[in-house]
Amino acid sequence: MSGAEFVPLSLPPIVIGVLAALACALPGNFLLLRRQALIGDAISHVVLPGIVAGFLLTGAVTTWPMMLGAAGAAVLAVALIQLVQRVGRIEPGAAMGVIFTTMFAGGVLLLEQSDTSSVHLDVEHALYGNLESLIWLDATGWASLTDPEALVWLPPELGRMAVALAVVALFIAILWRPLAISTFDEGFARTLGIPVTALGLALVIVAAIAAVAAFDAVGSIIVIAMFICPPAAARLMTDRLAVQVGWSAVFATLSAVLGYVLAGYGPLWLGYPDSVSAAGMIATVSGLILGAAALFGPRRQRV
Amino acid sequence: MLGLGYNTLLVATGAGLLGLAAGVAGAFLYLRKRSLMSDAISHATLPGVAVAFLVMVALGGEGRALVGLLTGAALSSLAGLAIVHWLNRHTRLGEDAAIGAVLSVFFGFGIVLLTVIQTIGAGRQAGLESFLLGSTAGMLRADAWVIAAGGALALAACVVLRRPMTLVSFDPEYAATQGLSPARVDMAMMALALAVTVVGLKIVGLILIVALLILPAVAARFWTERSEAVALLAGLIGGVSGSAGAILSSLAPDLPTGPIIVLVAAAIFTVSLLLAPTRGVLAGVLAQLSFRRRVHLRQGLLALAHGHRIHEAYTQRLLRRSGLIRADGVATEAGQRAAARAALDERRWHVLRGLPDAAPVSARYDGLTPVDTLLTADQIAALDRRMAGPGGTA
Numbered sequence: 189m190s191g192a193e194f195v196p197l198s199l200p201p202i203v204i205g206v207l208a209a210l211a212c213a214l215p216g217n218f219l220l221l222r223r224q225a226l227i228g229d230a231i232s233h234v235v236l237p238g239i240v241a242g243f244l245l246t247g248a249v250t251t252w253p254m255m256l257g258a259a260g261a262a263v264l265a266v267a268l269i270q271l272v273q274r275v276g277r278i279e280p281g282a283a284m285g286v287i288f289t290t291m292f293a294g295g296v297l298l299l300e301q302s303d304t305s306s307v308h309l310d311v312e313h314a315l316y317g318n319l320e321s322l323i324w325l326d327a328t329g330w331a332s333l334t335d336p337e338a339l340v341w342l343p344p345e346l347g348r349m350a351v352a353l354a355v356v357a358l359f360i361a362i363l364w365r366p367l368a369i370s371t372f373d374e375g376f377a378r379t380l381g382i383p384v385t386a387l388g389l390a391l392v393i394v395a396a397i398a399a400v401a402a403f404d405a406v407g408s409i410i411v412i413a414m415f416i417c418p419p420a421a422a423r424l425m426t427d428r429l430a431v432q433v434g435w436s437a438v439f440a441t442l443s444a445v446l447g448y449v450l451a452g453y454g455p456l457w458l459g460y461p462d463s464v465s466a467a468g469m470i471a472t473v474s475g476l477i478l479g480a481a482a483l484f485g486p487r488r489q490r491v
Numbered sequence: 492m493l494g495l496g497y498n499t500l501l502v503a504t505g506a507g508l509l510g511l512a513a514g515v516a517g518a519f520l521y522l523r524k525r526s527l528m529s530d531a532i533s534h535a536t537l538p539g540v541a542v543a544f545l546v547m548v549a550l551g552g553e554g555r556a557l558v559g560l561l562t563g564a565a566l567s568s569l570a571g572l573a574i575v576h577w578l579n580r581h582t583r584l585g586e587d588a589a590i591g592a593v594l595s596v597f598f599g600f601g602i603v604l605l606t607v608i609q610t611i612g613a614g615r616q617a618g619l620e621s622f623l624l625g626s627t628a629g630m631l632r633a634d635a636w637v638i639a640a641g642g643a644l645a646l647a648a649c650v651v652l653r654r655p656m657t658l659v660s661f662d663p664e665y666a667a668t669q670g671l672s673p674a675r676v677d678m679a680m681m682a683l684a685l686a687v688t689v690v691g692l693k694i695v696g697l698i699l700i701v702a703l704l705i706l707p708a709v710a711a712r713f714w715t716e717r718s719e720a721v722a723l724l725a726g727l728i729g730g731v732s733g734s735a736g737a738i739l740s741s742l743a744p745d746l747p748t749g750p751i752i753v754l755v756a757a758a759i760f761t762v763s764l765l766l767a768p769t770r771g772v773l774a775g776v777l778a779q780l781s782f783r784r785r786v787h788l789r790q791g792l793l794a795l796a797h798g799h800r801i802h803e804a805y806t807q808r809l810l811r812r813s814g815l816i817r818a819d820g821v822a823t824e825a826g827q828r829a830a831a832r833a834a835l836d837e838r839r840w841h842v843l844r845g846l847p848d849a850a851p852v853s854a855r856y857d858g859l860t861p862v863d864t865l866l867t868a869d870q871i872a873a874l875d876r877r878m879a880g881p882g883g884t885a
Contacts, residue, residue: 225588226527229595233698275772276764281587282526282709284762288704293753296624296699300745315623316602409602413595420588451603455610462610464603471599480590482582490583 196327198452200343201319205410205444205470207349208402211356212414213440215395217433220419221371224423226281227266227392228415230288231399234265237295244302251344255400262396265291266389307376317407319448319466322346323486345405352401359394360433367391368429411482413471414440421478424485440482443474496741501635503737504693506752508642509691510703514648514725516683517704518711521725522660522718527590528575528681529704533697534594535571536564537601540622540692541608555618557693561641564622565689567786572681573599611790625696625749634693641690645683646726651715652679653722661718666881694737695749706756713767716749732756784809785859789833791815796834836861839871842878 219225235258242257265287273283326332326341333339342425360367370377370384377384395415402411422435445469452463482488520526543563548554567729569602573591578589655676658666658879663673691700711724736752765772791806792815801807801820810816815826822830844853852865863871 222585222587223585225591226530229530229591255699265810272764275775276713277770278709278712279524279526281524282521282705285526285530286709286757287700289699289705289753290757290760293699293702293750293757296747297750297754300747300750403605409595409599412591413599416588416591416595420584420592422584423584423588455607460610463606464610465606468599468606469603471595472603474591475596475599478596482578482584488582489638 194212195329195332196324198448199327200324200346201322201466202448204322204343204346204349204405205319205448205466206441207346207353208406208410209414209418209440209444209470209474210419210437211349211353211398212354212395212402213418213436214360214409214433215222215391215398216415216419217422217429217436218367218371218391219395219415219430222388222391224392225416225420226284228395228399229412230265230269230284231262231396232392232403232411233288234261234291234295235400235403235408237261237291237298240295240298244298251348251404255404258400258403259396261291262400263393266392266396269276313480316465316467317403317405317410319406319410319470320452320463322405349405352398356394356398359390363387363390371429406470409467409471413474414443417471417474418443418479419430421474421481421485424478424481424488427487439474439477443470447471447473492654498632498635499738499739499741501632501639502741502748503734505635505639505642506737506748507730507734508639509645509694509708510729510731510752510756511688511726512642512645512649512683512729513687513691513700513703513733514707514711514727514729515653515722516645516680516687517706517708517729518718518722518725519656519660519680520684520704521708521712522721523677523680525586526705527587527675527701528572529684529688529701531571531575531590531594531597532568532681532685533692533700535568535597536692536697537567537598537622538604539563539565539567539570539601540619541601541604542567544608544619545604557637560622561621561637561692564692565685567597568685568688572685575853607871616617621696622692623696623698624747625692625694625699626747634837638690638693641686645686645690648683649688649722652683653719656680657718657722695752699749702753703732703754706753706760707732710756710760710763713763713770714833717854728756728759732759759875782859789859792826792830792833793837795826795830798805836863838878839863839874842874 216225216228219227236441238258238261240257241261242254245257246253268287269283272278272286273280276283278286322343322345324332324338324342326338328338359362366377366382366387369380370387374384394475395489397409399408399415402414418436418439421439422432425435426432448466450465450473451469454469455461455463509536517526517529520529538564540560543560544554546563547556547559550561573595575586575589578584578592579586584592608619611849655671656679657670658675659670659676659680666673666676687704688697688700688877691703695703707725707728708721709719710728715721715726732752732755736755737748739755740746740748740751763771766774768774785808787803787806791801791803791810794801794806795810795816801816807816807820810826811818814823815829816822840856843849843862845855846853855865866874
């Protein structure tokens, strides 16, 4: 394939997909080890009411109000889950189920009630995202990557996703030791004076930032899959946290690239003219990787 | 009847039966701490629906027969359950990770298949998307019957399985000694949740059916401690949410059935959270306040008995309102009596806690409970003799 076609049409979605996958998979490692893997699932459900509320409050389908709405909804959901769990003495899984389904139902109702038919805001879009549409029409070939004129017109999602990934990576890099200690031994972390509760909350908020940014670019399916599958597969490869995080980054990247290519070109190879959902395919590939790790991973067994 | 159409009534009945079955099945899932399994079960139905559609089209059918689609849903959901189980048993991944992996991957694959369906026969797939969020608008009468019958069947299964499920969710070890295999009963429970999910796909949709399995159960748990009662109450709450939601949503055009059902259940949950006796928030606050009041009253009386001045404003207010002290802080006659009683009680406790063989009673000392509510008159008399001097006998 020539650069003239690949660079404008396929490169940006692949890069955005990889950035999104990494941004979710990195905090996913810690969530997985803390048995909070489903927080990603909960957050991605409550993003819908968040963006609908953001839209209704501002009346504009622009990115920032919606992303702020989504982030607000994510934080609200985390707070409500904690509240219901503490006040009602309900186990965490059920508390999560109560809150995210209720908020999601509220979001769907809001969406149906408000006149959003004229704008591109619907549940399907929220779920699958629209990775394929993130194209860079100003690019003419590989040379455009060094052309500042064309670079200005890169899809804005790319920049946002890169910033989100940077935030996530910085958070993990700076707080690596306290995060690792409090993840493996909360009691010990407390005796060292690490603010365990605040750190746990910060981790969830960073995960929410990643989820909201990724959701905006690629839809919630990838978000849920990337929070869990690459870290889970990585967990079956090694006993060391740093190595696990490394593996999860490799698996996330592999899922995004392979998934996008299979969705875009797989049907062509089989003789069908149309592509299939890239978001769905990326999730599928991540699942296949996890399956392979579960069957052959060197540390798959419980010890 | 109520000006509702025949179809609405049928759907409301079906949703009610479905809600009942979901409430009962969800109660047992909740008591077994496996509520979120329903999330994996429901999301894993999507590829099955799509494959069933493709198979039915390939066989020359129209592809929209509800029974066929639901069969496909059940099969792929079963596969999802099996994978969660396998991952949890044979790898070091926890159940939450297994659930998350299965739900996201199956759902993603289902989305891939939906786009395949879109490309091979544009327009004909209309309706499959409705499984995501459920829809009763334009539902065929035959479909309504399938749902009502499915709901009734699931409910019947709940009734048949209620004894073993209650036993296992209450005490799995004891259930095992009674010849029940907790693993098998758990499996039956999952199968029931799966059946409810599949039946509910069309009305509530696969994303929200989870709510119907969780909300009624959690709400019911606030009101009672007994497993069987939780299940019954959850069934009731689920049933009411189902039919009320279905009827409400038929009253106006922009009220989607699934979300309305869920929001009705969520409202019942909120009321339970706030108002339930003993476990509810309000009851908790009241208990806290009454505890505070008793502590202040007691400490105030002890201070009076020892002739100390009371500086705490709340304690002063409390004693004054009870007529135990005058406005200038001096004890009234009733106050002196009450103070003497409190001081005597405290002395009795002091002696009692010094007796080695009184340990079971001493353990209940909290500085509030009067000792004469725990001991008989004879025991109190013995205590008083012992207090009177070293010569007294117990």
